[in-house]
Amino acid sequence: xxDRETALDFIAKRGANxxxxxxxxxxxxxxxxxxxxxxxxxxxxxxxxxxxFFGYMIHRLLQCVLGRRDEDDRxxxxxxxLDLAGPLIANLFRILFLKLTKDVYKYLQRCVENxxxxxxxxxxxxxxxxxxxxxxxxxxxxxxxxxxxxxxxxVSQVLNRYTYASTLSHLRRTNTPVG
Numbered sequence: 001x002x003d004r005e006t007a008l009d010f011i012a013k014r015g016a017n018x019x020x021x022x023x024x025x026x027x028x029x030x031x032x033x034x035x036x037x038x039x040x041x042x043x044x045x046x047x048x049x050x051x052x053f054f055g056y057m058i059h060r061l062l063q064c065v066l067g068r069r070d071e072d073d074r075x076x077x078x079x080x081x082l083d084l085a086g087p088l089i090a091n092l093f094r095i096l097f098l099k100l101t102k103d104v105y106k107y108l109q110r111c112v113e114n115x116x117x118x119x120x121x122x123x124x125x126x127x128x129x130x131x132x133x134x135x136x137x138x139x140x141x142x143x144x145x146x147x148x149x150x151x152x153x154x155v156s157q158v159l160n161r162y163t164y165a166s167t168l169s170h171l172r173r174t175n176t177p178v179g
């Protein structure tokens with residue numbers, strides 16, 4: 001790979017998106033900006049910071065392979081990733097909002113095809129987001145209701161209030177998945 005455009009085209013061809021070269025490049029840029037190392041930055045123009053961090057990761061990997069440094073302890077609790085409430089609810093809202101926009105788009109298409117007037121109140125069904133949030137918080141299955149198999153189970157639970165100690169214990173509990 002000689003230049004950035006060739007690299008982006010290489011990434012885009014392996015993705016699910018096909019079409020013109022400009023669309024593929026836009027798709028690849030979006031993937032690199034939002035999905036690749038999202039904790040560094042998701043803004044445009046932060047490619048240099050991501051490249052430095054990626055180089056740092058490769059440097060650490062090569063040091064382990066060459067025996068110059070010990071491997072990190074994967075069971076160390078300080079290196080565990082915790083799914084906190086804010087990002088979980090934000091991601092769930094994002095999924096539900098995309099579902100809402102798809103429904104509005106379908107309604108708009110039907111109105112255009114049938115030469116009907118577009119009614120915003122009929123198009124926007126607020127119950128999609130409300131029911132999705134209620135379902136996830138009530139059942140603990142975090143994700144789309146129809147894709148229950150791919151949803152995370154046991155995310156939200158009813159707080160144990162038997163005693164003060166049991167409440168504290170329940171609040172401090174973390175779930176470590178096996179595998």
